[in-house]
Amino acid sequence: MIRLPESMERIWTMKAKGMREIEIAESLGISRQAVNKSLKEAKAKLFEAFFSLAETFSWEIVRVNAEKGFMVARGKCGGRATRVYAFYIPEKGIMAFFDNEIPEFVLQHALEFGIIKKPDKRELINALES
Amino acid sequence: MKLEGIRPSNFSGVPALMAISALVMILGGIEFSSLWMGITGWALIFASWGVSAKIENKTLVLKYAFGLLPIKLKGDDIDEVLILNRVERGVLLRHFPIVGIAYMGALVYALYRYSTFPENLLLGYYLGALGIIVISSSVLLSMAVPTGKTRHKLLATVAISIAGAFLLWLKTRKAEMVPMIAVLAMITLLIVYDIDTEDHIVLKTKKGKYLLTSNAPRDKVERAIKAIMEVLSDD
Numbered sequence: 001m002i003r004l005p006e007s008m009e010r011i012w013t014m015k016a017k018g019m020r021e022i023e024i025a026e027s028l029g030i031s032r033q034a035v036n037k038s039l040k041e042a043k044a045k046l047f048e049a050f051f052s053l054a055e056t057f058s059w060e061i062v063r064v065n066a067e068k069g070f071m072v073a074r075g076k077c078g079g080r081a082t083r084v085y086a087f088y089i090p091e092k093g094i095m096a097f098f099d100n101e102i103p104e105f106v107l108q109h110a111l112e113f114g115i116i117k118k119p120d121k122r123e124l125i126n127a128l129e130s
Numbered sequence: 131m132k133l134e135g136i137r138p139s140n141f142s143g144v145p146a147l148m149a150i151s152a153l154v155m156i157l158g159g160i161e162f163s164s165l166w167m168g169i170t171g172w173a174l175i176f177a178s179w180g181v182s183a184k185i186e187n188k189t190l191v192l193k194y195a196f197g198l199l200p201i202k203l204k205g206d207d208i209d210e211v212l213i214l215n216r217v218e219r220g221v222l223l224r225h226f227p228i229v230g231i232a233y234m235g236a237l238v239y240a241l242y243r244y245s246t247f248p249e250n251l252l253l254g255y256y257l258g259a260l261g262i263i264v265i266s267s268s269v270l271l272s273m274a275v276p277t278g279k280t281r282h283k284l285l286a287t288v289a290i291s292i293a294g295a296f297l298l299w300l301k302t303r304k305a306e307m308v309p310m311i312a313v314l315a316m317i318t319l320l321i322v323y324d325i326d327t328e329d330h331i332v333l334k335t336k337k338g339k340y341l342l343t344s345n346a347p348r349d350k351v352e353r354a355i356k357a358i359m360e361v362l363s364d365d
Contacts, residue, residue, distance in 0.1 A: 040206045048363035061355065062216040065334075066362070067209040072217065083218075129218040 002049040003093045004042055011035055012042035013090045016068050016113050042066070046088055053094060059084055063128070067111050072128050085128060100125060131185045133354040135346025136331075138180025138192035139224040142338050143201060145194045148178035150232050157239055160258070183342060183354075188332070188361050192340065203335060205361040209333035213355065215277040222273040222325075225332055225339050237266040249301060256301050256313060257310055264294040265318050272322045281327045287322045292317035331355065 012127060014024045021039070025032040043066040049063045057093040059073035062083075069088030074081065078100055086096040089109055099109065099123060107119040116123045152174035160167030162206045177195040184191050184274060190203040192313045214220035223230045240262035268287040275283060295311045331342040344351050 035319045043209070044188040044205070044363060047359065051359045051363060060216070061211070061213065061359075063210070064359075065212075067334075074216065126219065130219065130224065 008038050010044045012036045135350040136183045136342050136354045139341035139343050140178040141229050141341045145178045148174050182260040207335045212332040214330035214332050220277045233266045233270045261296050265306050268318045268322050283322050287318050
């Protein structure tokens, strides 16, 4: 399971939920530079994790967003072309789902991270596929 | 390392400003019959085109203005990589609305100019304005519809060209312009086909979005995407 270090994950999650770097720094009692450095490292780690995942399963990358932590890819499952939607879920790591088999907790996660405005599967797929 | 077959587009940042200024100069040149404005406009439009993209020290360097203007994107600055022609509803205008505004401006100007032309001008005046109308409306429509719907876009371009021919007939009542309209339609079809079938790589950064395009074979595009991914990844 690919996971960000705990403190880095906390900072990245706060940013992904829409907080500004200065607000994160103030709420955690650290410098803004430390927040910025942590965010840069988190993004690089997430990009690498998503790319490695796609390479391992020979998925073709469509989209990778390290700011909100998701990837869209094209893959094959049982000889059939499928869409793969992968998300970095805090405390869980990267989880991937095929076609429209996206569970409720992922919709809640997407809602919290501002990827969608209401917990609707169609809206999430539209947001990821446009 | 040079990214073979990849060309930066002038859809954002300084190159977009150059392209919009070029458009204003070209239209100004037509409006005021000014040769220097026209030449400056064409020089600016060529300068706004990206010539190459390469990777240097974990930085993506996009070169414009005949290689004289480099735009550097550090790996740290990039938040997202999107291969627009691979998403199911990838619309260029959604990512680069400024381009739509520029084309819309050109379209409105050409429509206004065409409608106010008197009926005894040289045919070239009508054809020039009509060229802007047909090309800008076809490209605008093509950019507003998701990539991959090439057949629909080409059909729409044919319909726009026919409407253009009708507009010309209304103004001139002469059949001798038909071959010119056919040539205009062919050029427009090629432009629309080219836009819709090339690969579009969108890079989202804190400063805005950048577009890389390619008509290169698939393996070259894959190599370029992989090279960009290496820039973004942790060491």
